[in-house]
Every structure is written in C-alpha cells, then in structure tokens.
Amino acid sequence: MVIEVYYLRFARWLLLSSRFCKLWAIRQQYPLVCDLLAEFQSSIVDRVVMELLQSRQIVSDDFVWVDQGIFLEPDALERFIQHWDAMLARRVEHLYAGEISYQQCLEVQVQEYIACLLEDQEFYRPMLLKG
Numbered sequence: 001m002v003i004e005v006y007y008l009r010f011a012r013w014l015l016l017s018s019r020f021c022k023l024w025a026i027r028q029q030y031p032l033v034c035d036l037l038a039e040f041q042s043s044i045v046d047r048v049v050m051e052l053l054q055s056r057q058i059v060s061d062d063f064v065w066v067d068q069g070i071f072l073e074p075d076a077l078e079r080f081i082q083h084w085d086a087m088l089a090r091r092v093e094h095l096y097a098g099e100i101s102y103q104q105c106l107e108v109q110v111q112e113y114i115a116c117l118l119e120d121q122e123f124y125r126p127m128l129l130k131g
Contacts, residue, residue, distance in 0.1 A: 093130035
C-alpha cells in the first residue's frame with residue numbers, strides 16, 4: 001500500500017491518468033500504479049516485509065483483522081514506515097543511472113515507463129541493478 005500511494009502521487013504530479021495502463025485490466029482501481037508496482041514488489045516491498053518479520057520487529061500480534069482486510073497496529077505501522085523510508089534511502093548501483101537510492105530508482109523507472117508509453121523510446125528498460 002505504501003508504494004502504491006507513492007506511485008499514485010508521482011503519477012498525479014506528472015499529470016498522468018492513474019487509469020492508464022499496459023499490463024493490468026481496467027477493473028483495478030489504479031492500473032498504472034499496478035504496472036509500476038509489479039517491478040518493485042520483490043526487490044523492495046517483499047524485502048522490507050521479510051526483514052521486519054525475520055527480525056521480529058513486527059509479529060503476529062501487530063496485525064488486526066477487520067472486514068476490510070488485515071492492517072497493522074499503529075505502532076507496528078510506524079515501524080514499517082521507518083523501515084520503508086530507510087529502504088528507499090539505501091544506495092544501489094542502477095545499470096542505467098549509476099549509484100542512486102531506491103527512491104531514485106523508482107523515479108527513474110517511472111520516467112522510463114513514460115518514455116516508452118509516449119514512444120520516445122522503443123522499449124521499456126526494466127530496473128537492473130549491478131550485483
């Protein structure tokens with residue numbers, strides 16, 4: 001959800017329609033966000049969740065089950081957001097952009113995606129990080 005909100009805000013800042021997409025059915029609430037999220041699910045989102053669970057910074061008692069779904073208790077949500085922010089600040093070696101933060105990776109990939117949609121470049125270049 002955090003990364004979805006980030007992408008939705010970024011798409012709106014770029015004056016993109018959040019309903020435009022290439023990969024997801026229009027029945028999704030924000031298909032553009034789903035297109036962008038697909039690339040980062042395992043490399044960023046899943047890593048944050050697994051690190052928090054493995055280090056026991058978030059445990060089963062931190063989850064609340066309600067009719068709308070499963071949510072984190074406020075204290076656990078704060079820990080998640082702090083860990084999320086720290087993850088976005090981590091530096092990585094991006095194949096096309098050099099050494100940048102994960103947050104900058106997200107922005108680079110949005111620009112790549114837009115260039116492809118607008119046919120400024122022939123193919124979308126996925127995020128590739130150097131080992």
